[in-house]
Amino acid sequence: MxxxxxxxxxxxxxxxxxxxxxxxxxxxxxxxxxxxxxxxxxxxxxxxxxxxxxxxxxxxxxxxxxxxxxxxxxxxxxxxxxxxxxxxxxxxxxxxxxxxxxxxxxxxxxxxxxxxxxxxxxxxxxxxxxxxxxGYEVLAFEDEVIIRVTRGRSHGKGGWSQDRYRKRVHNLVRDKVREIEESLRRADIPFDLETEEKDYGLAKGEFKVYASREELAGLIRPMRGGDVEVRIQPVERAELGFAPLKGEEAVMGRKSIIVGIDPGITVGIAAIDLSGNIVALHSQRNMPVGEVFRFISEIGHPVIVATDVKPAPGFVEKIARSFKASLFVPRESLRVEEKNELLRNLGISVDDDHQRDALAAAYKAYLRLKPKLEHVEARLREAGLSRKADEVKALVIQGYNLGEAMQRVTLRERPREEEEHEEGPSFDVRPYIRRIRELERRIEFLERENAELREVIKEQKRVIGRLERRIADYDEEIRRKVLRERELEAKVKRIEVLEKQLREAKAVIERLGRDLVQVKRMNVVEIRGSAVPLKVMNVLSWRELERLEREIGIKRGDVLFVVNPAGAGRAIAEELVEKGIKALITEKPLPGPVRNVLREAHVPFFTGDELDVKRVDEFAVVERETLERAIEELLARWEEEDREREAERLLRLVEEYRIERVKELRRKAEEEARAEHRKA
CATH class of the missing domain: 3.30.420 (Nucleotidyltransferase; domain 5)
Structure with missing residues (x-):
């Protein structure tokens, strides 16, 4: 396989x-x-x-x-x-x-x-x-580190400009403190933080990190010489400690295990051997990282560190790197049902969910390796090396092929040959020998001192050249980073534009949905014949009239609805009369010239409020009965007004004729009187 x-x-x-x-x-x-x-x-x-x-x-x-x-x-x-x-x-x-x-x-x-x-x-x-x-390792530092974030240089004295600079530096200190805090949280490293606020920023921040300086290597970098300084100081022990050294052979001699870890406030740890047997099961609240390392080290040597989630938490990756163990990450995060099923197969109950998650991760890793481990065990039985099965399995997991692993274990089993020991001198010549050799070494040292210093100069030149190349690479990296940031910024802006368009489109869709409901109601009313559709014009102008003609058409007997008739004149009103419209309804009052033309042509006109017009965008309807009744009433009123005007006109004509006749009779009488006078 x-x-x-x-x-x-x-x-x-x-x-x-x-x-x-x-x-x-x-x-x-x-x-x-x-x-x-x-x-x-x-x-x-x-x-x-x-x-x-x-x-x-x-x-x-x-x-x-x-x-x-x-x-x-x-x-x-x-x-x-x-x-x-x-x-x-x-x-x-x-x-x-x-x-x-x-x-x-x-x-x-x-x-x-x-x-x-x-x-x-x-x-x-x-x-x-x-x-x-x-031997014993000399322990000079506690598993604690102090990280201090402060301003890098003095603010000095000054006016407004200096105040702005001070506020800027305090904001930079605050941002750096937040950056370090986020890095520590992502790495699941416990810490305490004390800050001093100033100018809406921070004057300083001090972290007390409960981890060794090795754990922080590559995670937090010291900074000096700029506006912000970051100093990392390990906490020294008051007295030196001594811990037994566990050398390479000591590590190899420990039992190889598979460790599952569930990080968090409560840490769960489970360990099983390479035969699938449970070795340890533990959970503890607020368990320091150092204690996790010590707990695992006392159980055995982990060859695999496993997690039940994907991607692997930084805490689990850090422990795997510390033990130089392989990291197991499932193809997808394990579900609760799957974890419970794994524990049922093991036939074991756990105290809490953290132990369950850790044990499920370790056992899942073992099941993935089980076919390979069983194959190794079968080959070892054939070779008569069953006693060293765990060592060979561990080497195979670490990347050795089976032949290399068996060879290493076989060579390690060979008995050491006894070595001969020479007796020391029977008399004390140590002071003389030491002095002679000291002088010889001093002469030798002085002879090569100059050569070594020249080598140091060469090495420094090589370092300078390497640093110059690194600076060039760094500049190129910064350029690429700026380009990536610009590209990302452009994509973010594009996303914002698309999100805005999406919101606007949703608003339009919502409005159109409401309009559609109203239009459907209007269509039902129109189909039933109880309403008259109106042809809508936004303004009463020649261009709008042409648009309506082009898109819908205007025929004799149509009823038009004009939103804003302001500014219209006699010519367009005469055009509407020429087209034979039945009536004109407006949202606002008609101009005087238009009213006069329509009145003379007996074309009814109304406002939307008078007829209760229902309108949705380009559609409008009015109840047929209401419209017909209003037209009849308006035409009847106009007819009555016309009759009254005609009667008045006739009376004026009769009166004007009577007055003219009286004048004519008087003029004739005067002429006859003058004629008789001349005859006399």
Whole structure:
């Protein structure tokens, strides 16, 4: 069957680098250094304390081993502070008050000794013993770190400009505190936070983080030289502690297990062995990260750390990296029903949901590996290596093929050959030998000092070149980041525009829905014949009239509805009369010229309020009975008015005729009188 796909980046056990250190002379203080890497010893030379610290910081070894840390004298604390993250200082001879000699420890662990007065020989023994897990780690720091966020430079004195700068810096401090707080929460690292508010921002913030500085490596970065400073300070122990060293062999000797973890306020932990048996089941509220590590370490060595959700929480990923274990993530988050089914198959009850989730994650990982593990077990029975089944299974899970794993376990089982030990001299020549060798080494050191300094200069030039290349790469990365941010900003703006259009479209759809209901009602009324449809014009203009003609058409007997007739004149009113409309209804009063034309042509006109017109956008109706009655009444009133006007006109004509006749008779009488007078 194909190999399982859930193991993320399976890696083989990483070879460790150990530096053995022994003092050569006190004044000036010089040290002999021997390195142990993957079983190979190499003499590194003689170092001052300053050069030794720089060498350790550049090589970043896993262990710096010494027979006694008192050889560092007053520089011990300074040396411990300078160690890189992940580098342990180990005293191989034991904790203070229980120390043993290097030679006795070497004989006990089958290491051949030679000249015990040679500092390089003692440095070599320290490295070899540390590689076998012998010794005690020197603990100088608590599993706590103080992170201080403050302003980077003084505000100085000034006016309005200086006040704006101070407020800006306090806002930057607040933003940096929020950024660190969010990073710690995402990594599930517990902490306490104290802040000092100022200018609607923060003057400073201080985190007390309950984790080691190794856990914060790469998560929180110190900052100096700008407007905001971030300082990371491990909490030193009042007294040095000593913890037994668990070397590579000690880790290999522990029981291999599969660990399931449910992170949160209450942490759930479950462990099963590679045969599917439950080893441990535990849950605890507010369980510190260090305590989780110690709890798992006491059970065994995890080869797989599993979670029940996808994607994996940062807390679970961190524990997997710390143990160099493979991470199991299900293809999709496990459902509650599936978890309960897994526990029923195991035939076990749990105290709470956190234990259930952790155990379900571990058992799900085991079931995914079970076919492969059963195949390995069958092959081991055939080869007669059933006793070492767990070791071989662990190596196979870590990425070795079955043949390589069986070979490593077989070689580890070979008995060690007894080594011969040489007796030391019967008389004390140590002071003389030490002095002679010290002088020889000093001469050798002075001869190569110049060469080493030249190498340092070359190395610095290489570092400068590398940093210049990194700066160029960083500039390119910043440019790409800016382009990505611009692209993202454009997409965000596009989304905002589309969301606005969507909201507007929804509003239109809602309004049209209401209009459609009203139109349906109007259509029903129209079909029944109880209403008259009106042809709607927004304004009484030639352009609007042409649009109505083009889209709907105007025929004789139509009733028009005009929203705003203001500004219309006699010409357009005469056009409507020419088209033979039955009536004109307006929302606002008609202009005088239009009213006169329609009145003269006996075309009725009304306002919408008089007839109770029902209108939806481009549609309007009026009840037929109401319209007909209003038209009849208006035409009757106009006819009565016309009769009255005609009667008045006739009376005026008669009166005008009578007056003219009287005038004519008077004029004739006067003419006759003048004629008779002339005759007389």
């Amino acid at each position: 194909p190999p399982p796909t859930f193991l993320q980046n399976p890696q083989r056990v990483r070879p460790i680098l150990i530096l053995g250190v022994d003092v050569i002379s006190e004044h000036p203080k010089r040290f002999a250094v021997v390195s142990w890497f993957n079983g190979r010893l190499e003499r590194k030379g003689e170092f001052t304390l300053y050069r030794l610290i720089r060498f350790i910081q550049s090589k970043r070894p896993d262990i710096v081993a010494m027979d006694s840390i008192t050889e560092l004298g007053d520089d011990l604390r300074k040396f411990l502070r300078a160690l890189p993250s992940g580098t342990k200082l180990v005293q191989v001879t034991g904790r203070p008050g229980e120390q043993r000699s290097l030679q006795s420890l070497a004989r006990e662990h089958g290491i051949r000794t030679f000249d015990r007065f040679d500092p390089y020989e003692e440095a070599k023994l320290s490295a070899l013993l540390a590689s076998k897990g012998v």
